[in-house]
Amino acid sequence: MPTETVDTLIVGGGLSGIYAACLLSRKKRSFVVLEARGRVGGRILCPAHQGFCSDLGPSWYWPAIHPKMANLVQTLGLRGYRQFEQGLGRFERVDGTVQTVSGCAMEPRSWRLCGGMTALISTLCETIPDSAIRCNHPVCRIEKTTDGVRVSVGDLEKAPRCRFKAGRVILALPPRLAAATILFSPDLSHGLTQAMLKTGTWMAGQAKFCAFYESPFWRESGLSGQAFSERGPLGEIHDGSNDRGAPYGLTGFVGIPAVQRNQRQRLDDAILCQLGAIFGSPAARPSEFFYQDWAHERFTATPFDQPPMVTHPCYQPPAGKTAIWEKTILFAGTETASRHGGYLEGALSAAERAVSNA
Structure with a gap:
């Protein structure tokens, strides 16, 4: 050989x-x-929808504490934008009750990268x-x-x-x-x-989703897109939108252990049902939906x-x-x-x- x-x-x-x-x-x-x-x-891993690349792996960097990333982004001629966090948040209790809460902006401010x-x-x-x-x-x-x-x-x-x-x-x-x-x-x-x-x-036991919509209906209702749940299957949700218009997105992390994530269709249905419960019925009908379970990679x-x-x-x-x-x-x-x-x-x-x- x-x-x-x-x-x-x-x-x-x-x-x-x-x-x-x-x-x-x-x-x-x-x-x-x-x-x-x-x-x-x-x-x-960044599947694209309407020219916008979602982030099913790492989504953020923090220029205030990550100088190498900030410098590399600038050196390569790339551009970042701040994570959208304006508005109120949502919290889902274990009994399914959903309430509106104060927003919780990350500190230091988190940034996304144009082009994913x-x-x-x-x-x-x-x-x-x-x-x-x-x-x-x-x-x-x-x-x-x-x-x-x-x-x-x-x-x-x-x-x-x-x-x-x-x-x-x-x-x-x-x-x-x-x-x-x-x-x-x-x-x-x-x-x-x-x-x-x-x-x-890091991330090997996690699963992430990205759901895309033609309009940011949660923003129009005064919501930031940020939500946390005691119930699941999603535990943490954020606005995952483009920085310049459509498509608009919600993204986040599945909160149940990897051993309970083996029935994909049932999990997809449960995620969409939960999005609808938290953000309203339009959230249950995305124009595109991506999911990645890193524990199965x-x-x-x-x-x-x-x-x-x-x-x-x-x-x-x-x-x-x-x-x-x-x-x-x-x-x-x-x-x-x-x-x-x-x-x-x-x-x-x-x-x-x-x-x-x-």
Whole structure:
């Protein structure tokens, strides 16, 4: 089997991996991005309706506390807009009673990106040679060699589809996913493996929806689009509209655990019924409806990610290590960031750290 040789392999084509590729491209370094999915972006997923890209993954960034994101948006020539939060909110009690409450604006102010978060990925990809991104390339094995690493692509139970030889690997995917799906040779230490498996993958247990309408009827009623529910299936709802006219949207998070989200049609019906109960009958009749359950994404979640996270983890490099095997494997990905882990800001800082050590 022929083996392709490259200076650096980036495993994972989410924001951290694509940004690392952009940074290596600026340095004129040879690299290849190996992405298991048939698309890049990872947890950034933005289906479009009438030219507007929704956000079924990360939706917000906070310029006041996320300087790397704010700077990247400006550098790439992109534009953000403030999350719509004007007006009153709604609260649904466990008995189904819905009441109007005071609005609860986020602090610091949250922003959305024009074109959806996928605009970050597509614009960064413009700086990367097309041949350097290989989709449908799931990494199944990483072996240490005398002069670097050998990486196999495919299924562990079958012969590798292809192999790569590199001086180093930037592991730009969640540590838990890497530990659960990639065979390392020699074995990683017990402590490091346990640390990786214990690092919960952000959003991996969550499900999100986006519903689009021709008019913002909730705004016309003095509502912000923000709602919280004790009953479910939705637990948290926000205005997910375009910044310039139609389409207008509601978006948010399913509040029931992943193990209870297996009957999709019944769940869709329950979501639309709940939207109608909270915002009125027009909310139950969207012109378009998108739904994404990240717990069912094999290249995001593992069985360990089924229980819901109740708090935001305090992320850090696994077992305090930013690199192993004499810096031939470098950890990236937002869950390995020392600050802002789980956020887009963390993905950028982890990528910068890995590239600086490459």
